[in-house]
Amino acid sequence: MKYKLCAALLAVVGLSSVAGADAGDDRIMAAREAATRGDAQGLARLAASSSDHVLEPYVQYWPLSGRIARISEAAPVDAINDFLQRNAGTWLAEKLRTEWVKRLGYEKRWSAFEAEYRQLVQPDQEAQCWAAQSPGSYAAEANRALEGVWLSMLDTPAACDAPLRTLINTGRFGADEVWQRFRRLVENKRFGPAREVVSWLPEAQAISPATVNAALDNPARFLASANARNPSGRGGRETVLAAITRLARSDVREAAARWRGLDSPAYREEERAYVWGQLAWMAALSQLPEANTWYAQAQTVSMSDEQRAWQVRAALRAGNWNNVRAGIDAMPPAQRELPDWTYWQGRALQAQGRAADAQLAFQRAAGPPTFYGILATEALGRQYSWPKAAAPVTAAELARIQAAPEARRVLALYRLDLRTEALREWSWALRTVDDRTLLAAAELARRNSLYDRAINAADRTRNEHDYAVRYLAPYYDIFAREAQAQNLDLAWVFGLVRQESRFLSIARSGVGAQGLMQVMPATGKWIAKKQGWNDYHAGWLTSIDTNVQLGSAYLRHVLDLLSQNQVLAAAGYNAGPGRPRRWRDSKPMEGAIYAETIPITETRDYVKKVMANAEMYATLFERRPVSLTTRLGKVPASGVDVALARDEP
Structure with missing residues (x-):
């Protein structure tokens, strides 16, 4: 049935190459x-x-x-x-x-x-x-x-220095706001701008550049100095806080010990809460049990959205649903209403026995084909189903988009491999168009084998949707063959490749990963050797057939290393097979909680998207309702693992 479906999909696609060369x-x-x-x-x-x-x-x-x-x-x-x-x-x-x-x-x-x-x-x-x-x-x-954007603008163009200083000089912002910006810059490792911003302080609170440099350059040594033991005024205290913040990024437990030794009546309550908020955030990222206790000591301080998110994630890992709900309730409204936290708020309400309120939360998040949209739908007791397909793109609609100068430029830029310019032209052209134009653009891209742009356009529709384009399945025969050879779930493989390359065979990442399955050169060479392939050639990663063979073999290897668990293996494919092991707990953990508490933002986002994609492809291939909750399952506890090979890339 799957192979017949493939043939039907390819017939609809009507693949053709981007238009041929032009004389100019x-x-x-x-x-x-x-x-x-x-x-x-x-x-x-x-x-x-x-x-x-x-x-x-x-x-x-x-x-x-x-x-x-x-x-x-x-x-x-x-x-x-x-x-x-x-x-x-x-x-x-x-x-x-x-x-x-x-x-x-x-x-x-x-x-x-x-x-x-x-x-x-x-x-x-x-x-x-x-x-x-x-x-x-x-x-x-x-x-x-x-x-x-006083606190959120971290990378400041030179043109912004003068107006930022003017906000201080005119009294719009005072010393408190300067110190808040200093803190935020240090938190985000923008040490150059942090050194600069303290020069904007009024003379009464000025701190010497040498003291700031000492705190930021070698925080451990600074915290052992007399300046840290006997801080002078606001500036002295803030440099100690900066040094603790800096040290916590490399060793949060040492930073906590240093702080306990330095804390004194000289510090204001807000300053103490700030330090514990920083330590709690880093502890949560390191998945340490102290995180929840330290967050409790930071309740009076204003936190960034990221700190608030990790407060909830720490509570999720601890299974403390009261703290999950309290952490979400403390978020600013715009953050609290995101689907992620709306779903977890529903789960917390459910755990507290407030079923009706939980259902209302799930209803707010349910619907979209996203990780939490699907989970919220299933939490309501419903099977996720695709919305009714939009009417097919008409010949007139396709002709209009094909004749548009913007579309002609995009196709020409792709033809000349000027991808950066092509992507920017594409985004500009589609920024304000209606759903029918988006669907026509998706069809045009699909007909020219620009699968990433087809998915991009179809993803942006608001009311009329074509999920068969959002979840294209090109190269089906190749993927099906390798999934069968490696005993892999085909829907999961497609979900992973959609996230890796959007089926762009010439895709190359900033770190050198190549092809449909974004295989790193060292990984390709290693897995080829493991598969018994001799005379490895770098071109194998750019060939569609061999790229899928090598990527599928490596995915099988990662799955075998990680307890045959798709959540762990997706994380391992993105971040390397060693890290997902360290992110487990001493007891089994719900797959959704594991995914949400992955400490690397890119990998966390990647895993959630891969797993949601897999559900959509399973629905497409099997033509029957499936369950993301079941697919996520339980992540096994840490324990005895298959050893990594010594030469594992």
Whole structure:
């Protein structure tokens, strides 16, 4: 049945390659290469003429962008205005205008700045900070926005330094807000900006740069110093808090011991609560039992969203449903209403015997084809089912999207392997379109084998859905063959690959993982040897067939190492097979709780998506309701494990 389904799916897909080469492609690529090298003269020669190539705007954009960036040169204002007018509404126009706005701000040409700034659709943080410095009508709005990100803006563009300082100099923020920003920067390991922000303090609370450097550079040594034992004023106490925070990132128990030895009546109650909040957060990330006790000592302090989340996760691991509910109730409303915490709030209410309230919580989270959307649906006693499929894309709808300049540019960019530009054009083009246009874009992408873009567009629909496109199953025969050969659950394999590569065979991660199953070169070589393949060749990772063979063999290996448990194995495939073992408990744990308390954000998100994807593919392949709750099952307790090979990559 599954193979017949595959044939039907492929027939619907009608796969074709991205349109063939264009006569002007060489010129486009030559201009791209010149832009990459910074060859201004070469770019100018290529841009001196024009063509009707769909990517011609890029040949004109690259030299203009370079000239805007060269502050020592006069900007070609007429050429910039001409480009913006001829390409109005496009992503390239938005990009060039953003660059132009920043230069105008840098040169304090405020009249021209305001005229261009008002036309930006999505001004970035740096552009907003120039607006905050301007004397024009956008300054007040930009300054209010800057106030709103005082604690959350961690990577600060240089243009933001002046307006941030102005918030202090004008009395909008005082010393308390400076210390709050200092704390948040230290918490997030932004030590350079943290050193800078203390220079904004009023003279009465000033702290020497040498003291701050000592606390941040070698916290253990600083905490043993006289400065830490006898802190001088607010600044002295805050540097001790910073050193404790810094040390807790590497050894939370040592940091706690140091703090106990330094705590004294000199510290305010809020400062003590802050330290325990930091220690509790790090203990929760390290999955230490002390986390819950330390969180209890931090209740009076304002916590970040991440700290609050880990307070609930620590309570989940401890099985303390009263603390789960209390932790969620203490979250800000926007965080509390996220599906994750709505579901766990329902579970806590259920455990407290408040069945009716629990059902209301589950109803709020149920519906979407996400980890918690599916679990909440099942908690209501219902089987998850796909929504009614939208009407098929019509020939007229497909023709309209195919003729759109944005779509033609995206296809041409993919053809030339200019993926970064293609992804940005795609996102820009679809940012405000309706569901029917999204479905037509998904169909166009699918017909051109751009499976990642097809999934991306289908994922974004709001009311009309086509889950057969959201959960495409290309290369079905290859995956089915290898799943059978390795005795793997095919739906789970598809769920994993959808998350790994979105079925893009040329996908390459930032760390070098390749192909459909994102196999690392060292892993591919190792598993090939383990499978008895001789004369390993790096090209095996870029070939669809051999990539799936090697990836499936490695997935089988990870599953064997990790108790045949799909939750553990998904985590192991992403983070290496050693870590998921350390994340277990001394007793069996509900699979959903294990997934939610994975300490690496990327892996936690990955596992939840893989498991939810697997349920959707199982529903597609089997044509019957399935259960994510059952699939997650129980994660076994830590214990005797299959030993990792000495040469395990």
